[in-house]
Amino acid sequence: xxxxxxxxxxxxxxxxxxxxxxxxxxxxxxxxxxxxxxxxxxxxxxxxxxxxxxxxxxxxxxxxxxxxxxxxxxxxxxxxxxxxxxxxxxxxxxxxxxxxxxxxxxxxxxxxxxxxxxxxxxxxxxxxxxxxxxxxxxxxxxxxxxxxxxxxxxxxxxxxxxxxxxxxxxxxxxxxxxxxxxxxxxxxxxxxxxxxxxxxxxxxxxxxxxxxxxxxxxxxxxxxxxxxxxxxxxxxxxxxxxxxxxxxxxxxxxxxxxxxxxxxxxxxxxxxxxxxxxxxxxxxxxxxxxxxxxxxxxxxxxxxxxxxxxxxxxxxxxxxxxxxxxxxxxxxxxxxxxxxxxxxxxxxxxxxxxxxxxxxxxxxxxxxxxxxxxxxxxxxxxxxxxxxxxxxxxxxxxxxxxxxxxxxxxx
Amino acid sequence: xxxxxxxxxxxxxxxxxxxxxxxxxxxxxxxxxxxxxxxxxxxxxxxxxxxxxxxxxxxxxxxxxxxxxxxxxxxxxxxxxxxxxxxxxxxxxxxxxxxxxxxxxxxxxxxxxxxxxxxxxxxxxxxxxxxxxxxxxxxxxxxxxxxxxxxxxxxxxxxxxxxxxxxxxxxxxxxxxxxxxxxxxxxxxxxxxxxxxxxxxxxxxxxxxxxxxxxxxxxxxxxxxxxxxxxxxxxxxxxxxxxxxxxxxxxxxxxxxxxxxxxxxxxxxxxxxxxxxxxxxxxxxxxxxxxxxxxxxxxxxxxxxxxxxxxxxxxxxxxxxxxxxxxxxxxxxxxxxxxxxxxxxxxxxxxxxxxxxx
Numbered sequence: 001x002x003x004x005x006x007x008x009x010x011x012x013x014x015x016x017x018x019x020x021x022x023x024x025x026x027x028x029x030x031x032x033x034x035x036x037x038x039x040x041x042x043x044x045x046x047x048x049x050x051x052x053x054x055x056x057x058x059x060x061x062x063x064x065x066x067x068x069x070x071x072x073x074x075x076x077x078x079x080x081x082x083x084x085x086x087x088x089x090x091x092x093x094x095x096x097x098x099x100x101x102x103x104x105x106x107x108x109x110x111x112x113x114x115x116x117x118x119x120x121x122x123x124x125x126x127x128x129x130x131x132x133x134x135x136x137x138x139x140x141x142x143x144x145x146x147x148x149x150x151x152x153x154x155x156x157x158x159x160x161x162x163x164x165x166x167x168x169x170x171x172x173x174x175x176x177x178x179x180x181x182x183x184x185x186x187x188x189x190x191x192x193x194x195x196x197x198x199x200x201x202x203x204x205x206x207x208x209x210x211x212x213x214x215x216x217x218x219x220x221x222x223x224x225x226x227x228x229x230x231x232x233x234x235x236x237x238x239x240x241x242x243x244x245x246x247x248x249x250x251x252x253x254x255x256x257x258x259x260x261x262x263x264x265x266x267x268x269x270x271x272x273x274x275x276x277x278x279x280x281x282x283x284x285x286x287x288x289x290x291x292x293x294x295x296x297x298x299x300x301x302x303x304x305x306x307x308x309x310x311x312x313x314x315x316x317x318x319x320x321x322x323x324x325x326x327x328x329x330x331x332x333x334x335x336x337x338x339x340x341x342x343x344x345x346x347x348x349x350x351x352x353x354x355x356x357x358x359x360x361x362x363x364x365x366x367x368x369x370x371x372x373x374x375x376x377x378x379x380x381x382x383x384x385x386x387x388x389x390x391x392x393x394x395x396x397x398x399x400x401x402x403x404x405x406x407x408x409x410x411x
Numbered sequence: 412x413x414x415x416x417x418x419x420x421x422x423x424x425x426x427x428x429x430x431x432x433x434x435x436x437x438x439x440x441x442x443x444x445x446x447x448x449x450x451x452x453x454x455x456x457x458x459x460x461x462x463x464x465x466x467x468x469x470x471x472x473x474x475x476x477x478x479x480x481x482x483x484x485x486x487x488x489x490x491x492x493x494x495x496x497x498x499x500x501x502x503x504x505x506x507x508x509x510x511x512x513x514x515x516x517x518x519x520x521x522x523x524x525x526x527x528x529x530x531x532x533x534x535x536x537x538x539x540x541x542x543x544x545x546x547x548x549x550x551x552x553x554x555x556x557x558x559x560x561x562x563x564x565x566x567x568x569x570x571x572x573x574x575x576x577x578x579x580x581x582x583x584x585x586x587x588x589x590x591x592x593x594x595x596x597x598x599x600x601x602x603x604x605x606x607x608x609x610x611x612x613x614x615x616x617x618x619x620x621x622x623x624x625x626x627x628x629x630x631x632x633x634x635x636x637x638x639x640x641x642x643x644x645x646x647x648x649x650x651x652x653x654x655x656x657x658x659x660x661x662x663x664x665x666x667x668x669x670x671x672x673x674x675x676x677x678x679x680x681x682x683x684x685x686x687x688x689x690x691x692x693x694x695x696x697x698x699x700x701x702x703x704x705x706x707x708x709x710x711x712x713x714x715x716x717x718x719x720x721x722x723x724x725x726x727x728x729x730x731x732x733x734x735x736x737x738x739x740x741x742x743x744x745x746x747x748x749x750x751x752x753x754x755x756x757x758x759x760x761x762x763x764x765x766x767x768x769x
Contacts, residue, residue, distance in 0.1 A: 288540035288590040289460065296544065296586055297559050306545040308672060309537040385662035387674040 088144075091152055095140045098159050102134050105166065108411055112355055122173065126166065133162050172267050173355040177228070179216060179260040179273070181365040181401060183209060183237050190367050192239050198371055202325075206318035209367055210236035211397060212279050212294070212311065215342075216262060219272040221350065226266040232279065232294035233260045235365075258365070267354035272347055273361055277397045278313035278340040285309060285337070308384050310335040314397050316367075320376035330376035333383050334390045334397070341398035351408040360407040369400035443468040443762050445601035449641040450611055455525045455598050461540060461591045463598060469766070470578045471596025474589065476765035479571065480547060480561070482554030483509045488546065488593075491518040494764050497689035497757065498522070498600060503700025509554035515665040517700035520693040522686050522757075525598040527646050532682045532698040534648060535672045539594035562586055602688050602757040603641075610751075619751060626748025630687070633712075633735045634745075636725050637684040643752065648681035649723045652716030652733055653697060656680070659719075668698070680721045688752045705749060709742045 140155035183190035240254040321327040492498035498521035504513040536542035546552040555561035575584040609617035648669040659679040670679035696702040726733040
């Protein structure tokens with residue numbers, strides 16, 4: 001049993017038998033004294049625990065109950081009987097507490113099963129184990145009725161240690177990650193068609209912003225990493241638009257996609273996160289390769305780019321009007337391996353990913369940053385061949401993210 | 412390029428090919444694989460996730476010759492890449508696409524593509540899998556400006572669905588599989604059985620006349636830096652003096668050649684060296700088909716070159732205009748040798764032609 005799962009050893013110690021030797025140099029005086037002496041001894045080698053009180057309480061109850069018949073006293077006093085009764089109730093409560101725990105875990109597993117299809121087999125094994133534990137607790141209740149304290153104790157011990165093993169398994173089981181990158185312009189959420197004022201006093205509005213967020217990777221303290229599988233996500237804020245060049249009108253539905261939900265994130269403690277904007281050369285160089293959402297039919301390739309093997313990494317389209325100048329539209333697309341960008345953020349403190357905890361990383365994607373050192377009035381078009389401008393724009397995409405918060409609550 | 416290699420029979424080569432493809436025995440006469448590879452080659456390279464299979468090649472062959480891939484149902488890949496012309500087009504700038512408008516460049520021969528890293532005259536396409544998207548979507552080629560519509564059209568034809576499922580299994584009519592099978596077929600467009608190759612392999616009865624051998628020596632001396640190796644191309648990009656600097660243009664201009672792809676000024680006017688294999692049947696010549704005959708090509712190399720900042724150093728001659736020092740006799744010899752590179756088998760082979768519709 002490992003202390004790091006946050007559950008005390010509780011009943012895991014074998015109960016003392018009547019013949020057990022007392023710690024050397026101690027003279028037994030009463031069952032209660034013996035119990036508390038043993039309890040202290042136990043506590044000394046008890047690892048730190050988030051429920052030390054519960055563990056000690058249970059041990060105390062057991063010791064008293066078991067010790068009583070061995071004390072040789074003829075008539076137990078009322079006080080003693082009262083103590084026995086109290087402690088029996090405590091044992092019962094203990095069974096109840098474990099039952100509650102089992103119920104909670106069951107609900108959690110059911111939830112998990114709904115969320116991910118990946119670990120079906122694993123989930124089923126865990127559910128079977130939980131059913132076992134529930135059975136042990138049912139037996140413990142029956143034994144409680146028949147006042148078989150030792151029997152109750154054995155059942156509780158087994159149930160407790162199985163629950164701990166199960167929790168250990170859960171803690172080593174893949175978790176999930178929610179990565180949010182909210183489109184904003186400066187301080188406010190980005191709305192398509194709305195006119196914003198740039199720091200230079202110009203007016204700008206956007207008709208679409210799209211980019212590939214790819215290869216999400218969690219970083220460990222020791223420098224090792226956990227790369228998520230099939231991690232290609234098309235982030236976008238687009239209006240319904242009819243697709244150009246078609247005879248029958250085809251419309252792309254309006255969409256706002258700012259969130260990535262990654263399942264099967266390897267359990268572990270992580271110090272930071274890394275992801276890329278664009279598509280890595282392995283996939284970008286061969287358009288017949290598909291992974292995650294990455295697909296040639298995603299409208300992130302362009303007929304006018306087909307002579308050149310690359311996905312379109314980012315699209316930023318809108319209208320721009322310099323202070324006192326004329327309004328013009330701008331169409332900025334980037335692609336090509338040279339414009340693949342990777343960004344990295346360290347968490348303020350390490351986070352834990354496993355099936356028992358949620359990890360949510362909230363970022364802002366500030367579209368205002370895309371205009372840094374670029375003027376849509378003088379550079380209305382960025383495409384495959386505007387080398388310098390697409391380098392700047394790609395840098396601007398990488399620079400538009402900032403961390404708002406990192407949440408890591410229990411499930 | 413001397414015929415020093417031992418005679419090689421078809422059998423060991425087949426064994427090598429088979430090893431590379433991981434497939435069982437096939438019928439040499441009707442099988443999809445070439446009988447010979449260029450000297451020194453042992454396998455047809457293909458990406459790990461798209462190995463050559465007889466089924467994939469067969470589907471690719473059918474697709475390559477199928478007009479169903481075009482928006483008007485009338486243009487196939489073979490419309491501009493004709494088997495009898497080593498898959499080249501006889502127009503300088505073809506109008507055979509769905510719109511009837513002329514294309515910006517000449518449709519080249521498709522020969523030994525499996526060994527080519529960059530495709531198109533400027534190398535903009537990185538592999539055969541990705542390349543097909545260009546002709547498929549180009550409004551003046553096959554006209555599928557919206558790929559989802561093309562896929563929907565194909566899905567509506569049970570025969571197409573059946574062909575894919577027979578090849579790749581249930582639910583396999585996908586754009587990815589379409590691109591991959593087209594690529595597989597194109598990798599089998601191997602030409603290595605010309606008179607030159609037979610002589611090179613020392614096959615019985617194969618010979619090159621003295622003039623042809625002199626031509627070979629001249630090609631090795633003057634042309635090999637670019638048209639070298641058994642592929643007769645270095646698959647690299649050069650400026651062979653067709654146009655002045657002013658003609659190259661900027662940004663994405665087709666006339667910028669390799670510079671369009673790399674966006675580097677020093678690559679302006681560079682184009683991929685075409686192979687000399689089957690060159691006698693692939694007229695017209697150069698990226699824009701400006702020369703109608705090989706005589707014109709050789710006249711260009713001898714004295715028709717235009718200077719520019721990116722002209723290849725191979726053509727600089729002390730105190731003289733750029734070009735290659737070829738005498739009229741040299742030119743006749745080179746021409747004679749170029750004829751020996753015609754691979755009749757390649758031009759007529761059943762396995763490369765349109766399959767019989769059932």
